[in-house]
Amino acid sequence: METDAKQLVNAQGESLTVEQAVANLQQREDTGLRYYAAWWLGRFRVTQTDAVDALIQALEDESDRAPDGGYPLRRNAARALGKLGQSRAVAPLIQCLDCDDYYVRESAAQALGALGDGQAIPALLNLLAGGVDAAVSVEGKPHLVQPYNAILEALGCLGAQSAVEDIRPFLSHPVAQVQNAAARAMYQLTGDDSYGQRLVERLQEPNLQLRRSAMMDLGAMGYLPAAEPIAATLAENSLKLIALQGVLEAHLQEVRFPDADLTPEAQRVLALMDDLL
């Protein structure tokens, strides 16, 4: 099925105002309303002070607990803060990397990668302690001991040159998705084409999930040589278009479009996108 953000908005039903969302987030009676409000503030990129304050406060919430002991509201608040570009969220999010809920750590790592503040690098690197040998799965859980994908991707986004030697061994982690995240980060940190090519090869995998995740990585990296392989892989056109948008826009920024003319490379990617509509 094609992913569709619009449908998600409609499925949630009610429409909110910013004031209502902030109030919903601050009240304590209805955890469902709080959870939805946190998502909503991120979705609509609400950056006003009281909204950001309320989200930062929600990172320490104790009232909303999942059956597994996790913190649903903290997870959503961290995700939302990743979308708001507010640097004062960085320190509280770094704190979240110590939370005993795996999914809070994952959301925080993703948010820190998105916020682009290098202060987060040492705390993220800490979570790689013990290297690949320590990066094993948790018994009875569908995940590893740390959110390695999110950590590696964040280090790549943050330009953590000092982390290259810590990241490299994860290229041979037994989980394919972790290898992909390491390849993406290594490409971002070294510019070495061979890491991009590793991900391009993934587009031939028999497993649809792996093809999808490699495609999204290549789009996020803006890896131009992947344009044709992305268009040709077996996956939804919606995801291919998002990946190609990433590739195209990275290139356009590099050549300083719209001040500069469209390059033949840009036209090549546009033609591929046209065929997927």
Next chain:
Amino acid sequence: MVAAVGRLAAQQHPEAIPTLIRVLGYNNPGAAVAAVDGLVALGEAAVPALLEELDGYNYGARAWAIRALSLIGDPRALDILLETATGDFALSVRRAAAKGLGYLNWKLLPSGQVAEAQVQSLKALIQGTEDPEWVVRYAAVVGLQGLALAIHETPCTEDFTTIQQQLQRVVQQDNALAVQARAKWALTTLADVASSR
């Protein structure tokens, strides 16, 4: 399954049409691509069944069916494309319809109906360039380029200019770089055509 659908599609037999349409609802992107290819190869013969079977509940299937109709370009799909390009809640459906509106085979319409139909398409596509989703705006730009090229062959060029102006606005105002770039490319293409007139 992808291979089986591929073989069925390759037969280009009208009796395969209902099966190919059913495959669009299987939530298997590889198989759906093969089924769309098969339906598009069958062309006009597949249009009545596609129009009839458009699945109102499964938006994944509807997106593929609209895509097939758009690629076939038969103007019998005009009403459903107009309706979905601006009114469907699923962005993948609006996207496919917007492109399709620009590439209908207008010659299949009685000549008296062409102008009115093109005006309706133009309106829907201009509205499409204001869609909240970047990919729908992108598709509307592609549709506008196609429509401009079709209009260019008729004596009335007023709408050609309208399209150029709208594309100019997209280049200047859209907040997605990919959409701006596509509009710029469309303008270049249209300028080449206009100068060779």
